[in-house]
Amino acid sequence: MENKKRGVMLGLAWGDVLGCPVEGWRKREIEEVYGEYRELPAAYPVDKIAEKKRRRLRPLGLHSDDTQQAMALVQTCLAEGGWNRDAWKSILVQGMKQGAWRGVGRFFTEALHRMRKGEMVEHAGSPSAGMGAAMRIGPLGALYCQPEQADHLWQVALESSLATHRDARAAGFAALLAHAIALLLQGRSGRETLAALPELARQGEERLQEMSKQGWRMDEVNSSAIREAMVQACTWIDLPVEAMRRRLSDWARPQLKEGFTRAHPNQGFVLLGGLHALLMACRDDLEPTEVLLSIIREGFDTDTVAAIAGAVLGARFGDAWIPKEKFYDQTRIEAYADALVTQVRPETPASFLKQEAELTDIEKAFSCRK
Ligand SMILES: [Mg+2]
DSSP, X not given: OHHHHHHHHHHHHHHHHHHGGGTTOBHHHHHHHHSSOOSOOSSOOGGGSOHHHHTTOOOTTOOOHHHHHHHHHHHHHTSTTSOOHHHHHHHHHHHHHTTOOOSOOHHHHHHHHHHHTTOOHHHHOBSOOSSTTGGGOHHHHHHTOSGGGHHHHHHHHHHHHHTTBOBHHHHHHHHHHHHHHHHHHTTXXXXXXXXXXXXXXXXXXXXXXXXXXXXXXXXXXXXXXXXXXXXXXXXXXXXXXXXXXXXXXXXXXXXXOTTOOOOOTTSSSIIIIIHHHHHHHHOSSSOHHHHHHHHHHTBSSHHHHHHHHHHHHHHHHOSTTSOGGGOTTHHHHHHHHHHHHHOOOSSOHHHXXXXXXXXXXXXXXXXXXX
């Protein structure tokens, strides 16, 4: 159990780091530079990379927003007194003031600006059905993995998600993912876990409705979409990977915002990228590393989809498969993985923000050099 809890943090970080070199690239572009993308490169093949993309490269092995926000969640949960949504707001706003956050999306930044101006956490979320809440949620499933902690897991997962994402699908899927990780840590198989998710999604809908009545600002765009997706998804898990991806795209296409016609399985929409990650990570026919590489080779939001899958894979397979020595900030990432076992905060919030701000400066200096 302990190495599986560690695996949640380390798997998340490894998916993030492994996907980072080709974040936002198209499949064809990845193939042109790397042939078959098979590992974290030892050095960037800079000559082969177009200048526009070169400027966005970060030090190899350095974690991005997915991992640092997961660390911030762990910080908040392990503070004295436990989870507190105002403490979550505080670390998010402080992180922005100190330049800690890197590689973040527009919706995350806008939510933080609202909080900074004094908006309540309950009203700050952006109208996004993206993966920004799901990408950081994994560690919550490890911190509160016991069946008797399910209530608390719902509360922390939904509150932390709605704070930045007020679309019920983004928060609902993130919370569902946290529960999936808790079930895996309780010893259920990937298949058993998937089978439990439609009913859990129904519970999530009820909780979201309850929170809406309590004053949480929320966009309930097709609030049953997650449950319906999970019912379908259980029937796709035995299909070959390509066929599974086609079903996923076909199912999600009508749900896309107007103007988005491409339903790519790694697109930044929870019912595409998020569900793709969960399904890939629950399959029985691929090794964990192959799951991540297969996701990343498809392009688009590579690091985030791989981070979500990595957290689930860690909960299934533990941490032995993860090459920790490839992390740029190995010591701290391992300390956060240990914290999921010991429930002891690995550093102070001040230290967390300072360290992350320094890494962000390092990333900036690196991008300028290219
Ligand atoms: Mg990222």
